[in-house]
Amino acid sequence: MSKINALVNMTLAAIIYPFKKTEFKNGNIWLIGGHAGDIYDDNSKFLYEYILNNHKDVDIYWVVNEDSKVKNKIPGKILIKGSIENYLYYYNAKVIVFSHAPSADIAPYNFAIPILNKFHENVFKVFLNHGSISFKKRKPMNAKLKKLIDDLMRSYNMATAISEFEKDIMVNEWKMSEDAVCVVGSARHDNLPLNEKSKNRDILYMPTWRDWIKFGSGEFTETQYFINIMNFLNDERLNDILEKNDVNIKFYMHHLMHGFIDDIKENITGKRIIFLDKDVTVADEITSSIANITDYSGVAVDFLYMDRPILFYQFDKEKYKQEVDSYIDLDNEMFGSIAYNKDQAVDELIRLIESGFEVKKNQEDARNKFFRYNDNGNCNRIYNSILKKLNNI
Template sequence: MGYLEKISRLSRQAVEMTKYRKIAEKYKGEDKYKDMWLISERGIEAKDNGYVFFKYLRENHPEINAWFLIDSSHKKDYDKVKDLGNIIEYGSLEHKIAFFLSDVLISSHTGFLEPWNYKLYKLIFDRDNKKKFVFLQHGVILSDLSKYYNSSNKIDLFITTTRAEYESICQKNYGFDKGVVVQTGLARYDNLNEFKLKKQILLMPSWRMNIINPSYKKKGKGSDAVFSNSDYFKALNSLINNSKLIDLLESNGVDMIFYPHFEMQPYNHLYDINSDRIVIADREEYDVQTLLKESLMMITDISSVAFDFAYMKKPLVYYQKVPDDKYNQGYFDYIEDGFGEVILDEKNLIDIIESYFSNGFEMKDKYVKRVDRSFNIRDNNNSQRIFNAIIDLIG
């Protein structure tokens, strides 16, 4: 985006914000908006830390005036939240009013809960920093993301999980004031301590920036041709059609659930499927945490969802044939710190997968030790710690 285009966009947003702020003032005295905590994920989902924390608040702290933002057209997730009450339609007039009148904004993502540029909002309407933004996160940060998350984001509380992650985000390159970054554990980890297994393994790679239009840019879907000609697509399509893998699945009665990343879901139709044992999971139909809990093992690449899986001490493999094109190297080294083998070619990957079939899907001792070292917090109280941190924040 060019400089003039950016100035024009922000100017339009400033005008629009001024308009809706005047509208919001008319509702200021209503009980609905008094001391409101406004919670969201991407606005179309209830699968992540936003939903888990909202559920915790509704069930354990009814005294908190908590509301959840979600698009009702995404019915499966909407219905999950509906039973908890206090829903606001994502993108609606009510959403904009709630944004202005709420005391605390709580989200697993940045750039979705906020109808407008948040930095601009703070500059024009909240220089005294009365409104607080709590970043629940949607994973454990292992790369250097200081380019994306730093003091300029106006985050008041930044949730982390492992000790190493906490120490990394506290470094000077992120620029957060003391007390902004806290180690509580992700809210969704409260649900990982008990699980039942199915005869399935999980393929869940991360996304790549240069072959799609990321959803946050709001420029629509990218080119199918660009995606299908990428090394990323070719590597995954080859894997799910590997004859030895298919024989392994079919002879053992095990399914492979391939859950493409949120950003890659629009391209699901491009993959070739030649076995009933291979299932491409549509995000509208499958719940990520349920898949993580039910699966015997996981194949990922650079996705931080590996931390969720490792937390349960189940085997995983990092298939890194296609390098990351998004983030800089952080504190985490896959060879020294990872929770499973790092594999660069398909043949060796199939051999490793076969070895885990043979050992009954047991995580190897050296990786169990790394899990124990990484997760110095392990209980069902992450949401409670997050709640306490928010209470401390708002006084």
């Protein structure tokens, strides 16, 4: 939905609001969303389904884009993001839950509109984050919006963290309220099997995105990102070992880079490389994969949670540190296997396959650092923390 249509609908909903208020009186309305209304996945999805199935007293709605490919796959009740109905329910909601930001996931532009932003102040705001805080330092895509975004994050009533490591970053670097940040675990981790190897032999390869490439003007096929990924996936030794051991590499292009996927598809020579669609449920691919290859994606933390092997292929570490940087010290705090060029990556992956997908011992220390909890009770803890804070307001 266009910005103009959303703003018109927001205004119309505000005009209608006083006349509709009695219809919502005493309602226990919760709105939840994620990935800017486009994708049904990550922490928001799993908390939504937990509440939908276990707490019938909550009138919960998932907020989704009108043109989202997953709109008809979402269980329960939905609201179309930016519609008059969306804003009316938002104005009468008790709780909103989001993985990115209220404007992106729940009610477009409301926070920035004078007078109407009183509804943002009134509702209880829960920030789930869309993944773990690990390899990407938070920064606004537009530096001019930094103060607005900082003020927005300080307005959240509750935010979830998986460890004291994460809470320290959120409080001391993001300047969020210490009382708001709760170490309760990650909702999506409840979907992850514990102490259990995958039954198949698929390896999930998920490189993260690069803003200097996505918003750059050069040819994608001339970037080091493209060249290093292609050299790795097309390596003859790699493809021989995959074929010999009946192993596939499932390649998932980050959704913000997915516009370049055809350039990679068209240049692949190996038969054991499987391309995943942008709208695939990534959580399912994580749980069904025996190991992970990434560069700086937080998906590595999911594999760490499951105690499954991880290979970091960081062919542009210095450039990444300069452009993005990491909360984890990329020189001294890494875990799993690490490769900085194609040959090292192939060597490490061959070693991993021939070892029967053995987990490196250094992952145990990392598990102790990154998780306070390693169980399947995160959604329950998050829900109870919301109720506790609501009752204390």
